[in-house]
Amino acid sequence: MSPHSLILFIIHSKAVIGDIANSVWRLSEQITPQIKWDFSFFLKVRRKLEAHLLEGSDDPRFPMYPQRLVADIRKAMPDDGIIALDNGVYKIWFARNYKAYQPNTVLLDNALATMGAGLLSAMAASLIYPDKKVVAICGNGGFMMNSQELKTAVRLKLNIVVIILRDNVYGMIKWKQANMGFVNFGLDYGNPYFVKSNNDFALGIVLNQINTQSSQASAISTF
Ligand SMILES: Cc1ncc(C[n+]2csc(CCOP(=O)(O)OP(=O)(O)O)c2C)c(N)n1
Numbered sequence: 001m002s003p004h005s006l007i008l009f010i011i012h013s014k015a016v017i018g019d020i021a022n023s024v025w026r027l028s029e030q031i032t033p034q035i036k037w038d039f040s041f042f043l044k045v046r047r048k049l050e051a052h053l054l055e056g057s058d059d060p061r062f063p064m065y066p067q068r069l070v071a072d073i074r075k076a077m078p079d080d081g082i083i084a085l086d087n088g089v090y091k092i093w094f095a096r097n098y099k100a101y102q103p104n105t106v107l108l109d110n111a112l113a114t115m116g117a118g119l120l121s122a123m124a125a126s127l128i129y130p131d132k133k134v135v136a137i138c139g140n141g142g143f144m145m146n147s148q149e150l151k152t153a154v155r156l157k158l159n160i161v162v163i164i165l166r167d168n169v170y171g172m173i174k175w176k177q178a179n180m181g182f183v184n185f186g187l188d189y190g191n192p193y194f195v196k197s198n199n200d201f202a203l204g205i206v207l208n209q210i211n212t213q214s215s216q217a218s219a220i221s222t223f
């Protein structure tokens, strides 16, 4: 059978509960490698996937391509750095393209996908791991749902970076509604002027508005 015609049936009759790394190792101990096994197909898939993930990762355009943003942030983050995602269309790009090198370094709530969670999960992560680099990544809509907590972050002297992706729209919903053929209604809106030095929220916060690709790259590289 060629690998292309391989059909895998998984029959769910036994559950293995426990540490996945240990379970996989113990299962693999039970397997005797066979000379006829051919992994070249899997390597081909892996190479294609890696190439796919690199697409757009050095795109110079501004406003930035999501793939570029993900790649720049991955480069800037240490292996144990934590990203905390809010919920919006950019989250899909991070979920696809951002490689986690250590457990619990990508925080996202995919179940209820609650907007407003990004800043708060970053704050919680920073409280628990004050020495780790923690970055919240929020859309303008999600950020506004809990922006008041910046004041708490300042009070607690949390060392976090908050990125706000401001497109003046509930982007994820606009995209979904367009796909379903609905009219665009109630999705575009203005935002407060986030970066203003006499903004009361800003006390204790270093503000940086990014208007070009090069300022994005340099701001992210100096997190
Ligand atoms: C509390 C809450 N309300 C509504 C939604 C539905 N929802 C998911 S993404 C989204 C828009 C997010 O907009 P924004 O934060 O600006 O991110 P963008 O998609 O524009 O990048 C909405 C309304 C939700 N997930 N959570």
Ligand SMILES: [Mg+2]
Pocket: 088, 139, 140, 141, 165, 166, 167, 168, 169, 170, 171
């Ligand atoms: Mg938005």
